[in-house]
Amino acid sequence: MASNFESIQMGCDFIHDFACSACEEDGLNTEAQHFCNQCTKYYCNNCVPVHNKLYKRHAVLDRKDVKKWAAAPGTVEVLEICERHPGEALKLVCGDHDQLCCHMCVAVDHRQCFSIQHIQDIAKDIHKDPEFRQLPQRVAELRTHLEDMKNDRKKNGASLKKTRAVIVGEIKAIRKKINDILDKMETTTIQDLDRLVADQELSIKKDMDACTLMHDELKSIMDAIPNKESSDKPPLYIGFRKCKEKIKQANEILQNISKIVKYKITFRKNDGIEENLATMAKFGDINESNVFTKKTLPLFSQDHVFDSQGYHEYSVEMCSDKNRCDIEGVCELPGGEIVISDYSNCKVKLLDQQYRVADHCDVPEYPFDVCHIGGNEVAVCVNFRDDRRELHFINMTKGKLVTTRKLCFMHRSYGVAHHGNKLYISSNTALYIYTMSGKNIKKLYEDKSGGNTVQRIAISNDGKTVFITNFSNNQLITLDNLGNKLATFTDHYLRGPHGPATTAGHVFVCYFDSDTILQVDKDGKKKLATLARKQDGVLSPKALFFSSRTSSLFVCGSKDTLLVISLR
Structure with a gap:
């Protein structure tokens, strides 16, 4: 019976970003949870078992790979979907707010705006835009910088571990000159060191994860942009605009990460430790010594001429x-x-x-x-x-x-x-x-x-x-x-x-x-x-x-x- 399906009649107000192709043929509106690349069709949880039984060799993608879903004829391309109103296509641009809009965006947020234009009208010459032509190069450079930043942080993490080994060795050398009362001091000092190293490594991991995520998002959006000049202009323009936003986000991430050039830890021995042992709680102070930048700068090539x-x-x-x-x-x-x-x-x-x-x-x-x-x-x-x-x-x-x-x-x-x-x-x-x-x-x-x-x-x-x-x-x-x-x-x-x-x-x-x-x-x-x-x-x-x-x-x-x- 129809009540056994997670579906409702097509006449209702439910709007899905992807609708089940099989249910649509039966006049039902069901949200798709799977996509078949060979069939180029979408399937809900109830329809996909039937498809899989008939086409055992077809590769079916689920929701976790939704960015890899292609758009079937008559549906909205992934690139063109409004992020605020899934299921709605981006058709307009608000010049007052410099934003891509769907019809719902305009109706809700831009009713008082005067500069509303159709993407179809302003995307005609997108291939001639110098900034659009430079887009692949800019994204490639940014992805390279993100990957380089990630590798630098990885090396920094290895360096921190070596630093820890050096400092621990220094602590052990001091330990040989004194008696068993140093056991507690040694433990306390190394705990301080391990805490700081753990904090530093956590910061490095966060930096690396941020670089990886933005690197992949830039690649994903570039993969989604059609690369043929014969392609429809609106998707190109939309991809261009979304990519610009990602570029802005990537630069912000690089700026925030680059404020610390290198995570670093130093160790300074307490002077007179042998003579004043009884009054000291630990071998020395473990301090962070991070190298900060005042701000992130453009990454200039060696042949860059300054102005x-x-x-x-x-x-x-x-x-x-x-x-x-x-x-x-x-x-x-x-x-x-x-x-x-x-x-x-x-x-x-x-x-x-x-x-x-x-x-x-x-x-x-x-x-x-x-x-x-x-x-x-x-x-x-x-x-x-x-x-x-x-x-x-x-x-x-x-x-x-x-x-x-x-x-x-x-x-x-x-x-x-x-x-x-x-x-x-x-x-x-x-x-x-x-x-x-x-x-x-x-x-x-x-x-x-x-x-x-x-x-x-x-x-x-x-x-x-x-x-x-x-x-x-x-x-x-x-x-x-x-x-x-x-x-x-x-x-x-x-x-x-x-x-x-x-x-x-x-x-x-x-x-x-x-x-x-x-x-x-x-x-x-x-x-x-x-x-x-x-x-x-x-x-x-x-x-x-x-x-x-x-x-x-x-x-x-x-x-x-x-x-x-x-x-x-």
């Missing part, structure tokens, strides 16, 4: 300064703080994320270049004629700059860069490589044709390329990591190259005498763009730093200000 979007100046002058600031070096810490070296006032200054001077530490003589070493540590070149030739290591601890150690050299130290646990030090005519403990590895390059032929240096992200500014001969020199010269860049109109900066294949250089900032190609052979000049606030620039957190270029020189150039 300046704005120039802002921030004062770096302090009340205690006796002279006009002369900034020789600048770099950024993982938390967004900026460290600059003020030559004329013999100070290393700390700027907060709003570029305000938050702290400083004095150095005995004139500070030159500064570079980030790792964590919150920087290295600063300090010289005074021929008497002082040093590299000072300064750490930011609780918002304060503290000098922790120094290295002494037999030559001057004007430029410094760090890569792969090696220090690259320039002496104005030669470039040396040292270990972190100050042992000289080798002289990588030398040029005695002038007094300032090896001024400042920058290392590519992969460590394979070294960029040197030759101030005496107005050149930007490119070396490989063996010291072989690869390229020499000059510009007839520009004088006094200073402070190169590199990031992810992009190279920047400033010109002291010409008050100019350039972008140069990754091989150091040709100019790509002029990013700033004197009229933009550039005055005798000496130091550059590109912030991947904010897509900004920090410019310092003979001014009391830090110039921040926003790039796109």
Whole structure:
């Protein structure tokens, strides 16, 4: 009897996204729960057993694979279904709200809108839309970025496990020096560590799951878009609009995930643990040390040419300064703080994320270049004629700059860069490589044709390329990591190259005498763009730093200000 079926008469108001094809032939309106690809028909739970008995080799999809269902003739394509009103087809666009609409959407939510158009009318030239033509490439790139983000998080998870092993080993080494009273302390400390690792791994899993889900959704919607130019235009337009929304969601997911570049855990031993054992509860503090980004940036290709979007100046002058600031070096810490070296006032200054001077530490003589070493540590070149030739290591601890150690050299130290646990030090005519403990590895390059032929240096992200500014001969020199010269860049109109900066294949250089900032190609052979000049606030620039957190270029020189150039 009909009452045994989960169906109602066709004349009722029930609307299903997919109706059972067999029931429709009997004048019934029953929601389909299955779809056969070979028959291209839909079946409810009551009809599908009959179909399966007749066609045992047919592949039948159930509701969990509904996105793979194809539309039978006379039904609404999956792509065209209104998400708010399943069963209704998307036929209209509201220009006032920039939304795809079905007739019910218009009747309920857009009755007062004036810009309602038929998709059929505005989708005619969709194939000619440049943005539509770029859609496959944009989706492919986004899916690649999502997959890369997922892989990075996977590697991060493995790194956390290795970090845990290192820290536990450190804990065990301490444990051997003391007696059985440490059992409780060991347990407490490792529990703290495991809790943080578990929290970090959970965060990583959530990031990976989010990337996987969005990756699959982008693929699914691209698979649903017809790829033939002869296809009906409305489905193409609808797919285009839905894909744009997914792209927006994917970018938001990447932005939220990328705020933390890397999950990290550190361990710091309690000093005097043997002497003060009785007063301590655990071996040391297990702390998270996540690397945050200020915001998510566009993923620029290596051949991307930057465009300046704005120039802002921030004062770096302090009340205690006796002279006009002369900034020789600048770099950024993982938390967004900026460290600059003020030559004329013999100070290393700390700027907060709003570029305000938050702290400083004095150095005995004139500070030159500064570079980030790792964590919150920087290295600063300090010289005074021929008497002082040093590299000072300064750490930011609780918002304060503290000098922790120094290295002494037999030559001057004007430029410094760090890569792969090696220090690259320039002496104005030669470039040396040292270990972190100050042992000289080798002289990588030398040029005695002038007094300032090896001024400042920058290392590519992969460590394979070294960029040197030759101030005496107005050149930007490119070396490989063996010291072989690869390229020499000059510009007839520009004088006094200073402070190169590199990031992810992009190279920047400033010109002291010409008050100019350039972008140069990754091989150091040709100019790509002029990013700033004197009229933009550039005055005798000496130091550059590109912030991947904010897509900004920090410019310092003979001014009391830090110039921040926003790039796109």
